[in-house]
Amino acid sequence: MKYKIVILILLLTSCAQNFSNLESNKSFSSKGFAYIYNDKDFTDKIIKRKLDNNAFEIAHNNLRPGSLIKIINVKTNDSIILKNSKRFDYPDFYKIIITKPVADEINLKTDLPLVEIIEVKKNKSFVAKKTKIFKEEEQIHSNAPVETVTINNISKKKEVKKAVKDKFYIIIAEFYSKNSARLLKERITQELENFDSKKLYTKVKKTNKITLLSGPYKSINLMKNDYIQLKNFGFEELDISINE
Numbered sequence: 055m056k057y058k059i060v061i062l063i064l065l066l067t068s069c070a071q072n073f074s075n076l077e078s079n080k081s082f083s084s085k086g087f088a089y090i091y092n093d094k095d096f097t098d099k100i101i102k103r104k105l106d107n108n109a110f111e112i113a114h115n116n117l118r119p120g121s122l123i124k125i126i127n128v129k130t131n132d133s134i135i136l137k138n139s140k141r142f143d144y145p146d147f148y149k150i151i152i153t154k155p156v157a158d159e160i161n162l163k164t165d166l167p168l169v170e171i172i173e174v175k176k177n178k179s180f181v182a183k184k185t186k187i188f189k190e191e192e193q194i195h196s197n198a199p200v201e202t203v204t205i206n207n208i209s210k211k212k213e214v215k216k217a218v219k220d221k222f223y224i225i226i227a228e229f230y231s232k233n234s235a236r237l238l239k240e241r242i243t244q245e246l247e248n249f250d251s252k253k254l255y256t257k258v259k260k261t262n263k264i265t266l267l268s269g270p271y272k273s274i275n276l277m278k279n280d281y282i283q284l285k286n287f288g289f290e291e292l293d294i295s296i297n298e
Contacts, residue, residue: 083173084170087147087169088149089151101142105140106153108153110136112125112152113141113151115143119137122137129163129166166220221297224267228263239251
């Protein structure tokens with residue numbers, strides 16, 4: 055018991071702000087999957103409240119109604135800023151619920167609804183408009199490696215890009231100490247019997263932070279079970295990254 059208490063103290067003192075992003079003096083931000091609303095899920099009681107699927111509506115389970123939220127399509131950088139329509143619970147795997155018109159406006163694919171959501175403080179210099187898209191970049195941003203194949207042609211050579219399958223990662227926590235990251239990795243391995251410890255690894259970022267990740271996962275469904283296990287283990291906020 056004393057051993058667990060010591061580990062907990064170390065984690066609380068050295069973990070770099072990932073267990074909870076909802077600090078009062080900072081804007082909430084998170085990366086993960088958006089739940090694209092449909093009426094059937096409400097009828098089947100998968101979600102508890104209804105949204106208007108013909109309107110630009112969103113719902114978040116922590117941010118208060120009326121909060122401004124910027125939703126960014128991670129794959130394309132298309133974004134939109136909307137007021138949080140409602141606050142209610144939905145499946146824990148998702149970061150936010152959005153209606154189909156919102157998904158369409160930011161070109162979000164239903165099979166890869168990966169988004170970043172950022173709470174916009176009302177003293178910011180810009181004003182939210184429900185149907186306006188803020189395109190931060192014209193080019194698609196991707197860190198995925200791209201293989202190329204050269205095809206010989208009588209007239210000229212063409213370079214054709216092969217499709218690269220996305221890989222997903224769960225960002226568990228960030229630390230300033232390698233020892234703290236190691237302790238958390240050991241604790242997860244010991245206490246989560248069904249969790250594949252081979253998926254856990256650390257990565258050092260340019261900011262000198264040590265990130266503990268789980269992955270890679272080749273599909274959302276393969277990642278979902280591990281994500282839920284980690285949430286049930288006690289992590290309040292887990293981010294998702296793509297092609298780390």
